[in-house]
Amino acid sequence: MAEPVENLLERNSHGLYCAAGGFYVDPWNPVDCAVITHAHADHVVPGSKAYLCVRPCTPLLRLRLGAEAAIESVDYGETIERNGVRVSFHPAGHILGSAQVRIEHRGETFVVSGDYKLAPDPTCPAFEPVRCHTFVTESTFGLPVFRWPVPAEVLGEMNEWWRANQQAGKASVLFAYPLGKAQRVLAGIDPSIGPIYTHGAVEQFNRIYRDSGVALPPTAYARSAPTKTDWTRALILAPPMAKASPWLRRFGDFSTGLASGWMRIRGTRRRQSIDRGFVLSDHADWPALLAAVRASQARTVWVTHGYRAPLARWLAENGSDAHAIETRYEESAAVEAVEAEP
Amino acid sequence: MKAFADLYAALDATTKTNEKIAAMSQYFRSAPSEDIAWAVHFLIGRRPKRLIPTRDLVEWAIQEAEMPDWMFGECYQAVGDLAETIALLLPAANASSQKPLRYWVEERLLPMRDWDDRARRNSMIEAWREMSERQRFAWNKLITGEFRVGVSQNLVVRALAEASGVEANVLAHRLMGDWQPTAGFAAQILAQETADADVSRPYPFCLAYPLEGEVEELGDVRAWQIEWKWDGIRSQLIRRAWRTFLWSRGEELMTDRFPELAAAGALLPEGTVLDGEVLPWKDGAPLPFTQMQRRIGRKELGTKILAEVPVVLVAFDLLEHGGRDVREQPLDWRRAELERILGALGEESHLVASPIVGGASWEDLKRTRGQARERGVEGFMLKRRGSIYRVGRRRGDWWKWKINPxxxxxxxxxxxxxxxxxxxxxxxxxxxxxxxxxxxxxxxxxxxxxxxxxxxxxxxxxxxxxxxxxxxxxxxxxxxxxxxxxxxxxxxxxxxxxxxxxxxxxxxxxxxxxxxxxxxxxxxxxxxxxx
Missing domain, CATH: 2.40.50.140 (Nucleic acid-binding proteins)
Structure with missing residues (x-):
């Protein structure tokens, strides 16, 4: 049996580095070769010489990086070699084109989960457990207070809220992260209730989703709507950062909602000064984190961004060799994370 | 408990006053009287004495959730609210209680007082198991007493008025004082006839807003009665049915803590209610408020502290006279009657009329205001002559004009x-x-x-x-x-x-x-x- 390679992966000042393969996973600085788990902005930094991702991620990455960037892609489950290190991508269930990156070298395997969830999502293939020696997990919601309601129920609440607003003569402005969350809402909400409009930031990703074969109900770009549009029956999907923008004025009287895992906490919800919080997350909740770690059968667990210290300690107290690994975005406050929670 | 937990969630989900009132009014229309009494009790911020130490509550919750102690700390830091942390941390709920609020308060919460730790623990854990997550949260809130849901007494009164058709002023008065949350009381609150009997009941306090803009905008200085703004305990001294009651604005009955005022109250004519500030007072001037704090902190009032920190009620308004509610009388009339009543008590009395400050112009008053700090006051109160005594905080008739901090x-x-x-x-x-x-x-x-x-x-x-x-x-x-x-x-x-x-x-x-x-x-x- 080959010697296990202790440092097949290490964390250095640019990110998670595989020295044997000469690449980084989701580096936070430009590097020679960046392997990308998914196309959310906090996982993709422009300027690297080469990018490697799973095929459905390509158009999203292209949008972020521009026409010049060198992007190579492979299918889910297909193996590619980098200096003798075997790399493959496996569904993470987070958003379109999200993947766990499996890295294997001399009998040692690492799986870097990127962001993931176990809950069903019609816009991307479901999370697929991959056995490994070391599992690098996120911990955005790594506390037992984070336990998600059934997504179908949450979508049902959104439908009800939308209908109630229609009856009250108000537009329904729903804030959701523009890549992933917005499309998941679109795919799950009842489009027979009324017309759906979008903010430009959402619409650009809708286009890519549709081109990739994800079925979404028809949407219209709000800015192109005629001035006399009756908004009171409409649902408007917008990114959270549009919350304080004058863009909202056109909708007249409206109710606001926000779809995010952070809405599980009352204080965070109230601080956002929105009318309704919907607990809908593209991240794993506490039970799902534990389930994913268990399914990986890893003997070692690295816990990155989020509540990494408590999750690592819990895992260590329950028999795993778990370590909290600092990432660059130290202690992003919950309130910022509401904006950033992809 | 379901209706109440839903009410709590509805209040919590909105910051809009009208929606809060609508949610409460809907609850008051549909809930049974005995539930309404308890709901009002909690919504206006009253609560039973803490029946379970926080430490025990947390202990039982983490046992039930099978979590280590440190994890509770991590979660609490992220959530920031004890009742909520417990509700979120408990194992996923798969029940919902159909029993009314009255049952949960009277048969499950209050009896804990007499139970031993084991019985309390078992009862709490059973309660959690019987409830939905939303109910657990409301229940934990009742127990921890941090019942803040952005509802003021004023809003509760408005919702009750909307639900019952009784005038808000009457309702506000009925909610003052020392009542018990019983079905009988709920019936009294919502009763249409208005002859109310409770002898100890204070009136809702009239409160002032800080002056906005320049003082000259208030117009002619002669239209205003100017008083010092005292830094004491805002109180009502009540003399009715040959008994004396001293209430703080926080609706705490303080008669026993200020024996000098209890004694002074006995000298007032039957059917008198004074509004004023309780102040530590010596040689015709206030002592620093820190002296008052020395006195407030004590259970037993020895002769030493009574001699070192005597108090007076600096009275500035008369709300009831000869057993009659005189709040609708003009300020000048109330002031004249107040002076007449206090004047009859003599020099040594612990009841003092708050002096009127003279000034021919706002300029004049600005100069006098410069002495405020020396005098141990916070500035001026400006009250419109001829105004009635209003309920709650209103703009227009009363302003506080404080000195710059x-x-x-x-x-x-x-x-x-x-x-x-x-x-x-x-x-x-x-x-x-x-x-x-x-x-x-x-x-x-x-x-x-x-x-x-x-x-x-x-x-x-x-x-x-x-x-x-x-x-x-x-x-x-x-x-x-x-x-x-x-x-x-x-x-x-x-x-x-x-x-x-x-x-x-x-x-x-x-x-x-x-x-x-x-x-x-x-x-x-x-x-x-x-x-």
Missing amino acids: YSVDAVLIYAQPGNGRRASLFTDYTFGVWDGGELVPFAKAYSGLTDEEIRQVDAFVRNNTIEKFGPVRRVKPELVFELAFEAIQRSSRHRSGIAVRFPRMARWRTDKTAEQADSLETIRALLPREP
């Missing part, structure tokens, strides 16, 4: 996360001032910053932590804030030797460096001269 530039040295709405943000700050090349803690402040500023300070704290002590962070001394406060006293309990009253952040001095902050020496110069 003291201010000091201090450096942020420690920060810790806030509660509730401010959970998981660093919002509670300790400020230091210079003392021989070292920053000594000088005051704590929580309020005064905008949400945006809080976010910026929060980010600063996270990136500039030098040391952690539990939730408290020591930070790089870099940010300077102008702190405003109302009064300053010597104190042996504070490391700086100084205690200030109502400190808050007036301004973020981004133009100043830490070195430019004030020193303890300059602050000491603000202290009143040694007596």
Whole structure:
């Protein structure tokens, strides 16, 4: 049996580095070769010489990086070699084109989960457990207070809220992260209730989703709507950062909602000064984190961004060799994370 | 419990007054009377004595959730609210209680007083198992008593008025004083006839807003009655049915704590209610409020403390006269009657009429206002002549015209996360001032910053932590804030030797460096001269 390679992966000042393969996973600085788990902005930094991702991620990455960037892609489950290190991508269930990156070298395997969830999502293939020696997990919601309601129920609440607003003569402005969350809402909400409009930031990703074969109900770009549009029956999907923008004025009287895992906490919800919080997350909740770690059968667990210290300690107290690994975005406050929670 | 938990969730989900009132009014229309009494009791902020120590509650919750102690700490820090942390941490709920609020309060909560730890624990755990997550949260709120849901007594009154058709003023009066939350009481609150009997019941206090804009905008100075604004305990002294009651604005019955006022009340004519401020008072002038705090803290009032810190009621209004509600009489009439009643009591009385301050013009008054600090008052009260005594805080007839607060530039040295709405943000700050090349803690402040500023300070704290002590962070001394406060006293309990009253952040001095902050020496110069 080959010697296990202790440092097949290490964390250095640019990110998670595989020295044997000469690449980084989701580096936070430009590097020679960046392997990308998914196309959310906090996982993709422009300027690297080469990018490697799973095929459905390509158009999203292209949008972020521009026409010049060198992007190579492979299918889910297909193996590619980098200096003798075997790399493959496996569904993470987070958003379109999200993947766990499996890295294997001399009998040692690492799986870097990127962001993931176990809950069903019609816009991307479901999370697929991959056995490994070391599992690098996120911990955005790594506390037992984070336990998600059934997504179908949450979508049902959104439908009800939308209908109630229609009856009250108000537009329904729903804030959701523009890549992933917005499309998941679109795919799950009842489009027979009324017309759906979008903010430009959402619409650009809708286009890519549709081109990739994800079925979404028809949407219209709000800015192109005629001035006399009756908004009171409409649902408007917008990114959270549009919350304080004058863009909202056109909708007249409206109710606001926000779809995010952070809405599980009352204080965070109230601080956002929105009318309704919907607990809908593209991240794993506490039970799902534990389930994913268990399914990986890893003997070692690295816990990155989020509540990494408590999750690592819990895992260590329950028999795993778990370590909290600092990432660059130290202690992003919950309130910022509401904006950033992809 | 279902209806009440839903009401709590509905109130919690909105910041809009009208929606809160609509949610409550709907509840009052449909709930049984015995539930309404308890709901009102909790909504206006009353609560039973704490029946279960927090420590026990947490202990049982983590046992039920099979979580280690430290994990509760982590979760609490993220959530910022005890009742909520427990509700979120318990195993997923798969039940929902159909029993009414009255059952949960009277048969499950209050009896805990007489049960031993084992019985309490079992009862609590069973309760959690019978409830949905939303019900657990409301239930935990009842138990921990942190029932803040952005509802004031005034809003509850408006909702009751909407549900019952009884006038809001009448309802506000019915909710004052020392009532018990029974079905009978609920029936009384909502009764259409208005002959009310409770002899101890105070009137809702009339409250003033701070003056907005320039004082000249109030028009002719002669249209206003000017009084000093005293820094005491706002109170009503009631004499009815040959008994005396002293109520604070927080609706605490304080008669026993101020025997001199209880005695003085006995000299008032039958059917009299005075409104005023209880103040520590010697030789015709107020003592510093810290003296009052010495007295308030005590269970037993010895002759020594009674002699050292005597109190008076500085009365400024008359609400009931000869058993008749006179709040609708014009201010001038009430004032004249007040003076006549107090005048009859003699010089040595513990009931003093708040003097009227004379001034021929606003300019004149501005000069007199300069003496406020020397006199130990906070500024002026401006009351429109001819006005009636209103219910609650209203604009127009009463204004407080306070003197400008003291201010000091201090450096942020420690920060810790806030509660509730401010959970998981660093919002509670300790400020230091210079003392021989070292920053000594000088005051704590929580309020005064905008949400945006809080976010910026929060980010600063996270990136500039030098040391952690539990939730408290020591930070790089870099940010300077102008702190405003109302009064300053010597104190042996504070490391700086100084205690200030109502400190808050007036301004973020981004133009100043830490070195430019004030020193303890300059602050000491603000202290009143040694007596």
